[in-house]
Amino acid sequence: MADIGVVVVNYNAGDHLLRCVESVDAQAGEAAVEIVVVDNASRDGSTDRLADAHPEVQRIENGDNRGFAVAANQGIRATTAPYVFVLNPDADVTGGTLAGLLKLAEDRPRAGAIGPLVRDLDGSLYPSARKVPTIGEAVGHAFLHPFDPNNRFSRAYTMADWDRASEREVSWVSGSCVLLRRAALEQVGLFDEGYFMYAEDVDLCTRLRRAGWTVLFTPELEVTHERGVSTGNSKRMIRVHSESIYRYFAKHHATGWKRALLPFAWLALRARAELVIRRRNAS
Numbered sequence: 128m129a130d131i132g133v134v135v136v137n138y139n140a141g142d143h144l145l146r147c148v149e150s151v152d153a154q155a156g157e158a159a160v161e162i163v164v165v166d167n168a169s170r171d172g173s174t175d176r177l178a179d180a181h182p183e184v185q186r187i188e189n190g191d192n193r194g195f196a197v198a199a200n201q202g203i204r205a206t207t208a209p210y211v212f213v214l215n216p217d218a219d220v221t222g223g224t225l226a227g228l229l230k231l232a233e234d235r236p237r238a239g240a241i242g243p244l245v246r247d248l249d250g251s252l253y254p255s256a257r258k259v260p261t262i263g264e265a266v267g268h269a270f271l272h273p274f275d276p277n278n279r280f281s282r283a284y285t286m287a288d289w290d291r292a293s294e295r296e297v298s299w300v301s302g303s304c305v306l307l308r309r310a311a312l313e314q315v316g317l318f319d320e321g322y323f324m325y326a327e328d329v330d331l332c333t334r335l336r337r338a339g340w341t342v343l344f345t346p347e348l349e350v351t352h353e354r355g356v357s358t359g360n361s362k363r364m365i366r367v368h369s370e371s372i373y374r375y376f377a378k379h380h381a382t383g384w385k386r387a388l389l390p391f392a393w394l395a396l397r398a399r400a401e402l403v404i405r406r407r408n409a410s
Contacts, residue, residue, distance in 0.1 A: 130158045130159045130208055130210070131160055131211070131225055133161070133162045134163050135163070135215070136164075136167065137164055137169055138192060138357040140357050141173055141356070144216040145173070147219055148162060150221065154225060155225050155226065156226030161207070162181075162184045164177060164216075165186075165187045165189065187205060195324045196322045200318055210232060210307065212304070212305070213305050214350075217352060217353045217354070218303055218353075219350065220348065221350060225348070228241065228243065228348045231347050235343060237341050238342070238343045239307070239342065240299075240305055240308070240342045240343070241342075241344075242255055242306075242343070244346040244348070245352050246349065247353075248351065252291055253352060255344075257300075258283070258299075262380075266395065268284045269395070269396070270399060270402070293346065294344065294347075298333075298342065300342055300343075301328055315338045322371050327371070365404055372396055
């Protein structure tokens with residue numbers, strides 16, 4: 128019986144996938160781990176190389192790219208452990224142990240989701256634990272961040288003044304690396320499969336908090352994440368991101384008079400996506 132199920136959703140992650148899985152084995156500690164890799168029709172041979180090196184890893188191979196939420200749910204359903212650690216294939220566990228993370232979870236019985244400390248490749252902190260922004264913060268972040276990442280709206284949203292040196296309850300943690308309690312998932316459901324990619328983590332954490340669970344950040348475990356290996360900076364993914372943010376807003380915050388904002392929110396998000404695309408094309 129495994130203590131923790133590790134679910135990795137792969138899409139053309141190359142050699143990152145093998146390194147990811149091996150980092151899980153290396154940092155498991157005393158925890159009994161079952162690993163499931165769900166592949167979304169990769170064409171780079173990454174799952175074949177994984178099978179050669181680690182035949183014990185369970186693989187689920189989809190015939191097409193079903194997106195992150197659908198594939199992650201496939202992996203979660205394929206595991207039986209009381210905890211599930213969802214990890215991106217371009218992320219490596221580099222500090223602490225999964226056993227230590229599990230002990231923390233056992234000591235925090237109302238924690239439905241726990242996110243570890245995340246670093247970029249250069250060692251800098253990545254703001255993987257954030258707040259759900261107000262409408263003003265969201266608008267300011269959306270339109271100022273492409274030009275000034277350090278603007279006050281983005282800093283408020285990413286909680287940039289927090290050094291992440293200690294445990295803290297937060298609004299949401301990144302789905303790129305998150306420990307989920309199965310009992311909490313059984314109450315609120317898995318990832319919303321209406322999201323192809325992006326914002327499904329915010330959605331799940333929002334549902335957990337509304338059901339009385341807490342969402343925690345902890346530096347007990349450390350992950351190094353090379354972001355964007357599978358998604359890149361394609362125009363499609365930029366537009367998908369905007370569509371996901373719109374779905375989240377419409378689902379969780381467009382109540383009462385705020386429903387009148389939906390057409391404006393859609394237009395603003397589409398405009399922001401085109402702005403980002405044009406800026407990247409010009410750079």
